[in-house]
Amino acid sequence: MANWQEMMPSTRAYMMNKVLYELHHKPDHLEAYNDDADAYLARFALPQDLADCIKGNDVAQMYLSGVNPYLLRAHCIGVKIPEDVSLAALRSLLNHEGYNNG
Amino acid sequence: MANWQEMMPSTRAYMMNKVLYELHHKPDHLEAYNDDADAYLARFALPQDLADCIKGNDVAQMYLSGVNPYLLRAHCIGVKIPEDVSLAALRSLLNHEGYNNG
Amino acid sequence: MAEITGIYTASHTPVMLNFPDRIPAALREEIFAAYRAMGDDFMAGKPDALIVLSNDHLHNFFLDNFPAFCFGCAESYESPIEHWLHAKRRTFAGDQAFGAYLLQNALQSDFDPAFSMEMVLDHGSLTPLELAGIDPDLPIVPILINCVQPPMPTMRRSYDLGRYLGKAIADYAGVERVAILATGGISHDIATPRMGMVNEEFDQTFLSLMEGDDIDATIRYATDFVHTAGNGCEEIRMWMAAMGAANGAKYHRTYYRAVNDWYTGIGIGRFEV
């Protein structure tokens, strides 16, 4: 049990963090993402599996990728993933072997 | 004699710093400034005297306003103020009472 | 030479504002009343300035330039920065001269803070000030500690920062009366599988240690057990800093509840300075 997936962000986590950060802090980004998620994500040179789990609102997989949890939390609220859905997705990992290897 | 006009940036200096920083670091800003300096400067809630000395390439007055000298230097090169003109403007302040009160 | 009128610690969470209805109305009112009581006590000290010890939640700062400590040196601060936060916009007055003094002296005292002349404060600073009813015209100096992205400053270093602040405030001639609000914690998880599973045992032990006399034991407990109490619990770095500023003054809690449906162990208290 640990508080963090990664004690130093990996480059993969950094790349996903950058998308989630810009999406909710740069003007017009959220609108562009909502209009066309694929086109928006193509702006970032993101590995396909990371792009897929963002686009698919796959909260569990985003968590396991090492994304910063505050960025993940803000993203869940910001793109209006229902609270009980995101909570259930996270809870599903409680006994997952990849949980909290930090 | 001191190395700095201000040992902590004043809010006025901050405002001018922000213009000179964004002008040379944000995409399309330099082009927008070159196209229409007044319109570009109007994006910033800048006191008129500060806007005037930027638009007028008044290197001496920018210096005295407390602008960060690295931002000033990059601006002089970036907007192609001739090297000998900016140097002469700065030199003209050597005996100015407002020089280096830091 | 400034006098410290009060040093307060209080949890914060955006859930209070975004999902207030996830808990019963009576509990919500009890919690809000506890924040108002802190605010009343706070204002009774008639401070001229407020040091807000808090943290940015990856809004002003990103991983391209993430500070361990950041001192605010602006004339004013807009809030909130979160487009999704259910809070009305407000502008806090900033005490720029006080911030610059604390910054300059910190650099002379072997601390290495970043500084900021423009920040839009997030819920971490806004929520407790809002709920406590603090006048936005009371000039603030935000001092932000990285609690949200490893690697972070240690608990002891955060305590040392507070020690520095206590001394520097006492030496400052620019204001007469200064309050400190340290906000964050206690046990909570943000966007992890444990979210909503508050570790009340951690919180009770931690609060008892805060109320005791053994500063080293408190720092050690915070260091060694924070991993059992959630990533949001890392924010007790601000409590460590408050304890440093209090320099041995007695702490007592004024409120505590483990509120699982707000995901947070909500603790409020003050030092007897």
Next chain:
Amino acid sequence: MAEITGIYTASHTPVMLNFPDRIPAALREEIFAAYRAMGDDFMAGKPDALIVLSNDHLHNFFLDNFPAFCFGCAESYESPIEHWLHAKRRTFAGDQAFGAYLLQNALQSDFDPAFSMEMVLDHGSLTPLELAGIDPDLPIVPILINCVQPPMPTMRRSYDLGRYLGKAIADYAGVERVAILATGGISHDIATPRMGMVNEEFDQTFLSLMEGDDIDATIRYATDFVHTAGNGCEEIRMWMAAMGAANGAKYHRTYYRAVNDWYTGIGIGRFEV
């Protein structure tokens, strides 16, 4: 346990690349040859990694979040960031694991650096590496010290940071051979009325102190007289850090010229580690 193959100090200035013709060709060739000689000596040590001690010139960092120290933890670094710099673009390899190690240990050792996982290095790092002919595939860890916007870390604190780095490098198992390049200074003014009036007397005294045995006297001279030698001279903080990492090893200059038409006292040297 890594061995330090060499600790180098060298001035940098964009003028070298932007306005090379402001000085006579023979002088320019003499200077470029001195950088190449440093590079040859550097590569003869066969380092596996390079710590670049330099400073950002308000390109990556602005006053909304200005770090005193910033440790680079990226896999690679583009350069240069200045749209107006006459240099060809290149990408430096980064030693991310080494940067993370130095960062994490710094936070455990009572330093409070910011960290960055994405920076586009400016002329301060690029120029000396370019002129010295350093292979861009040699993995680097950029460590940036604020020398460009008061308030800044003290000369002594910069020395202490170098002391820390020297010890941490020696304890690191991830690479075998590490070089350090500290770049900045010596006397020069950037965009001030003194620009182009190099204080050669300061530089000669400073270099002699660097070559002597009295570290405290060197730090004191840097602290007390930097204001006579220009805002660009504040960059000798990197020389202080190099001196800290060298931990008493002898320094000798390999090149010095006061080059008024390049606005800079150009000094190059190395520690006998």
